Amino acid sequence: MEPLSAHGLPRLSWIDTLYSNFNYNTDGYEGDGVDDGKSQDGSETLPYIDESPTMSPQLCTPQGPDGVMVSPAPEGLLPGGDIEKGLEMKKLVLSGFLASEEIYINQLEALLLPMRPLKATATTSQPVLTIQQVETIFYKIQDIFEIHKEFYDALLPNIRQWDEKVTVGHLFQKLASQLGVYKAFVDNYKVALETAEKCSQANSQFQKISENLKVKGPKDSKDGTSTVTMEALLYKPIDRVTRSTLVLHDLLKHTPKDHPDFPLLQDALRISHNFLSSINEEIDPRRTAVTTPKGEARQLVKDGFLVEVSESSRKLRHVFLFTDLLLCAKMKKTSVGRHQQYECKWYIPLADLTFQTLDESDSCHSIQILPEHEIEEMKIKISLLKSEIQKEKKAPKGQNRVERLRKKMNEQESWLLLHSPTIPFRLHNKHSKSFLFLLSSDYERSEWRENIQKLQKKAFRVFSDLQACVLSSVELQVLTSSCFKLRTVHNIPVTSNKDDEEIAGLYGFLHVIVHSAKGFKESANLYCTLEVDSYGYFVSKAKTRVFRDTAEPQWNEEFEIELEGSQFLRILCYEKCYDKSMLNKDDNEIVDKIMGKGQVQLDPQTVQSKNWHMDVIEMNGIKVEFSMKFTSRDLSLKRTPSKKQSGVFGVKINVVTKRERSKVPYIVRQCIEEVEKRGIDEVGIYRISGVATDIQALKTAFDTNTKDILVMLSDMDINAIAGTLKLYFRELPEPLLTDRLYPAFMEGISLSDPAAKENCMMHLLRSLPDPNLMTFLTLLEHLKRVAEKEPLNKMSLHNLATVFGPTLLRPSESESTKGQNITSATDIWSHDVMAQVQVLLYYLQHPPISFAELKRNTLYFSTDV
Numbered sequence: 001m002e003p004l005s006a007h008g009l010p011r012l013s014w015i016d017t018l019y020s021n022f023n024y025n026t027d028g029y030e031g032d033g034v035d036d037g038k039s040q041d042g043s044e045t046l047p048y049i050d051e052s053p054t055m056s057p058q059l060c061t062p063q064g065p066d067g068v069m070v071s072p073a074p075e076g077l078l079p080g081g082d083i084e085k086g087l088e089m090k091k092l093v094l095s096g097f098l099a100s101e102e103i104y105i106n107q108l109e110a111l112l113l114p115m116r117p118l119k120a121t122a123t124t125s126q127p128v129l130t131i132q133q134v135e136t137i138f139y140k141i142q143d144i145f146e147i148h149k150e151f152y153d154a155l156l157p158n159i160r161q162w163d164e165k166v167t168v169g170h171l172f173q174k175l176a177s178q179l180g181v182y183k184a185f186v187d188n189y190k191v192a193l194e195t196a197e198k199c200s201q202a203n204s205q206f207q208k209i210s211e212n213l214k215v216k217g218p219k220d221s222k223d224g225t226s227t228v229t230m231e232a233l234l235y236k237p238i239d240r241v242t243r244s245t246l247v248l249h250d251l252l253k254h255t256p257k258d259h260p261d262f263p264l265l266q267d268a269l270r271i272s273h274n275f276l277s278s279i280n281e282e283i284d285p286r287r288t289a290v291t292t293p294k295g296e297a298r299q300l301v302k303d304g305f306l307v308e309v310s311e312s313s314r315k316l317r318h319v320f321l322f323t324d325l326l327l328c329a330k331m332k333k334t335s336v337g338r339h340q341q342y343e344c345k346w347y348i349p350l351a352d353l354t355f356q357t358l359d360e361s362d363s364c365h366s367i368q369i370l371p372e373h374e375i376e377e378m379k380i381k382i383s384l385l386k387s388e389i390q391k392e393k394k395a396p397k398g399q400n401r402v403e404r405l406r407k408k409m410n411e412q413e414s415w416l417l418l419h420s421p422t423i424p425f426r427l428h429n430k431h432s433k434s435f436l437f438l439l440s441s442d443y444e445r446s447e448w449r450e451n452i453q454k455l456q457k458k459a460f461r462v463f464s465d466l467q468a469c470v471l472s473s474v475e476l477q478v479l480t481s482s483c484f485k486l487r488t489v490h491n492i493p494v495t496s497n498k499d500d501e502e503i504a505g506l507y508g509f510l511h512v513i514v515h516s517a518k519g520f521k522e523s524a525n526l527y528c529t530l531e532v533d534s535y536g537y538f539v540s541k542a543k544t545r546v547f548r549d550t551a552e553p554q555w556n557e558e559f560e561i562e563l564e565g566s567q568f569l570r571i572l573c574y575e576k577c578y579d580k581s582m583l584n585k586d587d588n589e590i591v592d593k594i595m596g597k598g599q600v601q602l603d604p605q606t607v608q609s610k611n612w613h614m615d616v617i618e619m620n621g622i623k624v625e626f627s628m629k630f631t632s633r634d635l636s637l638k639r640t641p642s643k644k645q646s647g648v649f650g651v652k653i654n655v656v657t658k659r660e661r662s663k664v665p666y667i668v669r670q671c672i673e674e675v676e677k678r679g680i681d682e683v684g685i686y687r688i689s690g691v692a693t694d695i696q697a698l699k700t701a702f703d704t705n706t707k708d709i710l711v712m713l714s715d716m717d718i719n720a721i722a723g724t725l726k727l728y729f730r731e732l733p734e735p736l737l738t739d740r741l742y743p744a745f746m747e748g749i750s751l752s753d754p755a756a757k758e759n760c761m762m763h764l765l766r767s768l769p770d771p772n773l774m775t776f777l778t779l780l781e782h783l784k785r786v787a788e789k790e791p792l793n794k795m796s797l798h799n800l801a802t803v804f805g806p807t808l809l810r811p812s813e814s815e816s817t818k819g820q821n822i823t824s825a826t827d828i829w830s831h832d833v834m835a836q837v838q839v840l841l842y843y844l845q846h847p848p849i850s851f852a853e854l855k856r857n858t859l860y861f862s863t864d865v
Contacts, residue, residue, distance in 0.1 A: 090254040091162050097247045098159055101152050102218050104240055108145040110215040111138065111233050118209075128206050129199055136195045137230075140185040144237055147178050169264025172248060176271040183275070185237055196230055197481075201474060245272040298479070299323045300486045302451050305493070307421050308345075309436045314418045316492065317345065319437075320483050321448070323455055324469050325349045326427070328435070329483055344480040348429045349469050350456050355426065355449065370419050373798025378416050379535055379564065380834045385409040413494035416535050425449075441531055441538035443570050446594045493536040505533075505565035506602055508632040511692065513558045513612070514544050517573060519622040520551040520595065525576035528624065530559060532566040542689040545717070546576045558692030563602075563630075570599040571617050571624055596622040602630075639733055639812040647703035650731045657771040664775045667702045670713060671725040672782045679718035680785065681792040686803050690723030698724040729807045736772055737839075742811045749839045761842060766854050776808070777851055780843055787844070797844045805837035
């Protein structure tokens, strides 16, 4: 059911008007509730939800010069296409709608069935309901039933005697002209629901009736009667208006413009569209609300899915913030025919809610964080599944397999949503216990905190004079039940719940320059962080320098951020805190104050141009200026053939070592030395982006052999030095492990027998040219030393393999795709990157490898690769 406005009106969401293959099912989708099922690690498993959105008449139907809705003609059909085929499609649409109309009439009839005896007993000495209650609950149902029965009876013979001369436009025009009855129903909808709810609580006989209404199946169907709740049936008229409008949209698609039906259907669509727009305009600006037993309005301010740490495992919860309390709920299992319901896990009155202090956090739940490599491996698996789904969609009989793959992808994405968040958000009830949520983004944590604090501040006088709200079990049950109607977030944010057009994010590299900020009221130590969305949640990708003691920071720092299906960029502006008493015991970092935050949508048409696009984000009176441009993954994956003989970047490694008379390039040795000297304890070393302008400055210095390169290195931010080393390997005209050996590395890592794999992988190293081998072994030992500091820098061998694997192995021309029908760079990336990571990880986990020993050892098989 849709969320309600302040008047109890459902938000008529186009996303939920579902149809498939012209089968207009009035029952809509009712997914399975989240159960108590747990995975092997104790965390909750999530249900597979298949909600395929359809085209929106509101969004997709263009308007003529007079504002009249004009339906686009489908290619190959109208105009100038096969008219007969178009009319046949029109008949299919009408037949599907007629079948659903029969179901709808049966549902209305099921509502009317108890109305008559309830009205009859209302005047007796033992009434179940009063006359007023009966009239309120069943308001306009009889009128709506008669309208649709008349419509059905008139449409049926037209479908049975179908030919090109049959007209139905006048029937739809008449149906649309009677929408005033629906307006009266909608206006009464909230009162009807509340009355039915109160009567159910007060009268067990009515409760039994309202929970067991019998709906008969269609005449030609084998389905018998089904049991449905009164609440579910009262929603059907609301749902029907949107579906009727959608059918009009499709009928126009398949009706020739010179057919008598065309202007009549256009007029019906115009009336329906105006009706829905007027209702949506009335609803949208208002808060969703319920009424407390004392008659006060309890408004829903914010809701969303959060991960709670409970009983040492992660649980997905739906959290609802009302004007006077915060409620944490989970979805219950429901039987067929019944609406989904929430179960309240706990609630905290806002008068009693505090944000836990750092001193109190010692006694809180321990946060279990999975190794980052497991998260990265799951992302790769999801990418592979996405590629597989796209291929199966093009296959002649791939639809069944697509559904199975979608279900599997949903499970994997749900796992990712549960296990990725690591930022603690602690809430404390001052009269009870504490609760811990984990979020993926500081932006999200800040939003929840700000909303709660705003409500507390607004109601401070009330809280200081009155006791906080305490709900009885019945009141809590009513409030929890209302959450299903009030919610604004309907699905967990996984791509398997979305249509292909909704998930078309950007894959590649986003270059962002954070220029400056102004609007601060006083001087402070200021910096910014950048977040992008990926796999349904946001992650922090880059951080500017701290600009000290200023109200107008001028950062002018450039970052290169990898995008994985991203659609949004967020910028958060912080004031740096140097007070060590504010140390956060969870992540050993000082808590800095968020001064402002904002986000922009990454519009592919805007950012994919070759030129920089400048923009401004406004946040709490602060304006942050930034520029961005995007490089698609297919371009970023290409290695440029070597044309240079001078410098070191983009020059073959053997040319550089010969010129320098060294075994390992100077740039590699110096960057490694500097990282080990002052960056080996740095959190996220090699993962956090360095400032692009600093990296370019170092690149120029190494290319021109600047004399003061050592001074530059000692003064430069350590992430820029780490980024320079990565850039050097990325810009090699040939990968460090060579194009020639790439297929053999891919085959070797896939061997199952440990002895055979050892023999093959060592043989491949021996086959490398000496400069490549010496450089690789030097880097290998360095990365192992970095991983030894994992407790401090959070960089495990797996993490380092994920960062460096593709950089060291990605071929100039993808050897891995020869003979395969893979066209997109995203597919290539998804299929190869896992193997590239595994190759480097194999060597990182191997005991120390000596250059001399490698060359000394004999081979057990042919030296031909």
